[in-house]
Amino acid sequence: MSARPLPDPAALACPLPIADYPHVLLAHGGGGRLSQQLIEGLFGPAFANPALDERHDGAVLALEGGRLAVTTDAFVVSPRFFPGGDIGSLAVHGTVNDLAMCGATPLALTVSFVLEEGLEMAELERIVRSMAGAARAAGVPIVAGDTKVVDRGKGDGVFVTTTGLGRVPAGVDVAPRRARPGDRVLVSGGIAQHGVAILSVREGLEFDGGIVSDSAPLHGLVASLLAGAGPPHVHVLRDPTRGGVASALGEIAQAARVGIRIDEAAIPIAEPVRAACEILGLDPLYVANEGRCLAIVASEAADAALAALRAHPQGAGAAAIGEVVSAHPGALVMRSRVGGERLVDLLTGEPLPRIC
Amino acid sequence: MKYLDEYRDAAGVERLLAAIRARARRPWTLMEICGGQTHTLVRSGLDRMLPEAITLVHGPGCPVCVTPLEQIDRAIAIARRPGVILASFGDMLRVPGSGTDLLAEKARGADVRMVYSPLDAVRLARRHPDREVVFFAVGFETTAPANAMAVREAARLALPNFSILCSHVRVPPAMEALLSTPGNRVQAFLAAGHVCTVMGWHEYPEIARRHHVPIVVTGFEPLDLLQGVLLAVAQLEEGRAEVENAYARSVRFEGNGPAQAVIAEVFEVCDRRWRGVGEIPASGWRLKPAYAAYDAERRYAVGGVTARESPLCIAGEVLTGRRRPRECPAFGRECTPERPLGAPMVSSEGACAAYFRYGRIA
Numbered sequence: 001m002s003a004r005p006l007p008d009p010a011a012l013a014c015p016l017p018i019a020d021y022p023h024v025l026l027a028h029g030g031g032g033r034l035s036q037q038l039i040e041g042l043f044g045p046a047f048a049n050p051a052l053d054e055r056h057d058g059a060v061l062a063l064e065g066g067r068l069a070v071t072t073d074a075f076v077v078s079p080r081f082f083p084g085g086d087i088g089s090l091a092v093h094g095t096v097n098d099l100a101m102c103g104a105t106p107l108a109l110t111v112s113f114v115l116e117e118g119l120e121m122a123e124l125e126r127i128v129r130s131m132a133g134a135a136r137a138a139g140v141p142i143v144a145g146d147t148k149v150v151d152r153g154k155g156d157g158v159f160v161t162t163t164g165l166g167r168v169p170a171g172v173d174v175a176p177r178r179a180r181p182g183d184r185v186l187v188s189g190g191i192a193q194h195g196v197a198i199l200s201v202r203e204g205l206e207f208d209g210g211i212v213s214d215s216a217p218l219h220g221l222v223a224s225l226l227a228g229a230g231p232p233h234v235h236v237l238r239d240p241t242r243g244g245v246a247s248a249l250g251e252i253a254q255a256a257r258v259g260i261r262i263d264e265a266a267i268p269i270a271e272p273v274r275a276a277c278e279i280l281g282l283d284p285l286y287v288a289n290e291g292r293c294l295a296i297v298a299s300e301a302a303d304a305a306l307a308a309l310r311a312h313p314q315g316a317g318a319a320a321i322g323e324v325v326s327a328h329p330g331a332l333v334m335r336s337r338v339g340g341e342r343l344v345d346l347l348t349g350e351p352l353p354r355i356c
Numbered sequence: 357m358k359y360l361d362e363y364r365d366a367a368g369v370e371r372l373l374a375a376i377r378a379r380a381r382r383p384w385t386l387m388e389i390c391g392g393q394t395h396t397l398v399r400s401g402l403d404r405m406l407p408e409a410i411t412l413v414h415g416p417g418c419p420v421c422v423t424p425l426e427q428i429d430r431a432i433a434i435a436r437r438p439g440v441i442l443a444s445f446g447d448m449l450r451v452p453g454s455g456t457d458l459l460a461e462k463a464r465g466a467d468v469r470m471v472y473s474p475l476d477a478v479r480l481a482r483r484h485p486d487r488e489v490v491f492f493a494v495g496f497e498t499t500a501p502a503n504a505m506a507v508r509e510a511a512r513l514a515l516p517n518f519s520i521l522c523s524h525v526r527v528p529p530a531m532e533a534l535l536s537t538p539g540n541r542v543q544a545f546l547a548a549g550h551v552c553t554v555m556g557w558h559e560y561p562e563i564a565r566r567h568h569v570p571i572v573v574t575g576f577e578p579l580d581l582l583q584g585v586l587l588a589v590a591q592l593e594e595g596r597a598e599v600e601n602a603y604a605r606s607v608r609f610e611g612n613g614p615a616q617a618v619i620a621e622v623f624e625v626c627d628r629r630w631r632g633v634g635e636i637p638a639s640g641w642r643l644k645p646a647y648a649a650y651d652a653e654r655r656y657a658v659g660g661v662t663a664r665e666s667p668l669c670i671a672g673e674v675l676t677g678r679r680r681p682r683e684c685p686a687f688g689r690e691c692t693p694e695r696p697l698g699a700p701m702v703s704s705e706g707a708c709a710a711y712f713r714y715g716r717i718a
């Protein structure tokens with residue numbers, strides 16, 4: 001081993017050639033280590049270019065007279081309707097948020113439907129109306145689309161893919177590589193709500209108070225943050241979707257070759273969500289969010305950034321949860337509630353409940 | 357969260373650590389039995405907050421870790437059969453068999469389903485009368501009552517298409533086996549609180565007396581673990597070897613009567629092989645003859661499985677506290693959670709997984 005004080009988790013994990021897996025596993029879409037291997041081992045090298053190599057939620061392209069952010073996302077959520085949203089509203093929010101995480105103002109969306117023969121028309125209508133409502137509320141038009149229908153049994157009802165275009169305002173430069181030691185880590189509200197809402201429907205579990213997905217568009221919140229903190233001070237934005245806060249911060253640490261430390265006691269989480277995670281044996285740090293944003297900001301602007309988040313209705317529960325450090329580059333480390341320290345690693349597969 | 361936050365209190369941890377430091381005059385080696393306890397220790401960072409005199413070695417209490425390799429290979433062979441739905445607790449799915457694991461078989465087309473409760477597997481069998489549903493029934497005394505209830509429920513419904521692949525294990529015989537092993541390092545046990553919730557602790561005084569070893573029934577939260585360590589260290593320093601219950605909010609001496617009754621109705625004690633450890637007399641449960649119709653091993657000809665363990669893996673030594681995960685030459689190199697050589701690297705209760713996921717900091 002080298003003389004570095006801390007082992008590099010990525011190096012220890014000995015990334016495997018993608019060919020080691022003869023079949024695609026669910027975990028290849030889980031947002032953890034196998035997803036990363038798929039990206040680094042197949043898509044990244046195959047499509048390599050400077051915009052993609054940023055490994056951001058969207059790509060930022062320089063055009064004459066400005067910069068354009070582009071992103072695309074497929075939605076396969078099951079169940080299609082869940083407390084707080086559905087596959088239609090999620091498809092709008094997810095792509096709007098990927099643009100927002102580039103610091104961009106969303107301009108337009110396109111949508112592509114893959115429908116399974118036999119899907120009830122009333123259900124499709126419900127999804128489309130929900131999408132239209134979400135797009136209207138977000139102020140982003142859906143300007144083009146495509147529909148394919150596959151044979152019965154060749155799809156799972158509805159898959160929705162949305163692509164988004166946005167304009168990056170002058171002075172905004174948000175990218176994972178910009179995280180630097182001294183920066184503060186903020187989160188815009190209580191974590192793990194979306195994943196727990198989905199799981200409780202999927203598993204037929206009911207929790208007191210009803211846990212509702214946090215699915216929401218975040219570009220308004222991001223605009224407030226940029227205005228409040230000053231655009232140059234906002235270094236990284238990320239919505240911690242699949243893989244949760246742990247994976248998002250772990251990936252940023254690796255991309256920027258910095259360490260990130262967070263404080264468990266400072267991470268906001270609603271009591272029912274925390275209780276549900278305890279019961280299901282899930283670590284809320286790895287559970288998906290669809291209406292939360294992580295912001296890494298310069299320390300001198302941290303107070304203003306936090307105040308700007310809290311002043312926005314979607315950021316009322318915002319909190320400062322940690323900082324960027326020069327120690328343990330590539331690794332996310334957490335101070336536990338009882339004062340100990342531990343590594344927060346990328347997830348290996350889908351989070352699986354324990355036996356007892 | 358009531359009943360949790362009180363036991364994760366930073367000031368309480370500091371107070372107990374100070375008490376342990378004051379009490380421990382000599383070096384002592386303690387074993388926490390349960391993998392859930394191991395994970396709390398490493399996840400909360402307690403393992404590195406304890407005084408150096410106290411060494412905690414990690415016990416065999418990881419149900420999927422000790423499930424014999426050939427039993428996993430049998431589960432895979434059954435899952436591959438057409439018409440079969442193999443239902444399992446999620447934690448079992450990633451555990452490597454000789455050549456593959458259940459998740460990989462699922463990707464290849466096998467119908468493998470994750471369930472939260474064995475009764476969900478019974479429901480699957482009712483919903484799919486044209487399919488055979490096999491539940492992979494592993495675990496300690498904690499999971500045995502629910503698994504026994506599933507079999508009893510299937511019998512009550514006279515379900516012809518439900519069976520279990522049974523690999524149940526019992527803790528007290530394993531503790532005896534550890535203490536009787538030459539070179540044993542364990543001087544005191546933190547017994548597994550959940551196992552004792554079901555079984556009580558009436559089996560332990562005899563073990564404590566015969567082997568002169570303190571046993572403290574211990575819970576799973578940071579304060580529970582430190583309380584267990586403190587009581588065990590106090591006994592060691594004073595030369596006592598008794599059973600104490602530091603998890604009284606959950607555990608009674610006699611345990612849970614109805615749970616024990618359903619186990620006794622459906623299962624009988626048998627010898628059992630533990631992965632990496634070997635055969636331990638009277639350390640398992642199998643279905644009683646009256647329930648033999650629900651035994652998947654009888655239903656499917658999967659006896660001739662030849663299991664092949666990785667020669668690099670030292671899981672047996674880790675599970676018996678003789679080596680720690682970091683002392684394994686393959687740890688984090690040939691063996692990672694993506695490509696595990698042994699079960700302790702993938703299970704959410706495996707000691708190697710705890711160190712890989714939480715412990716790789718200086």
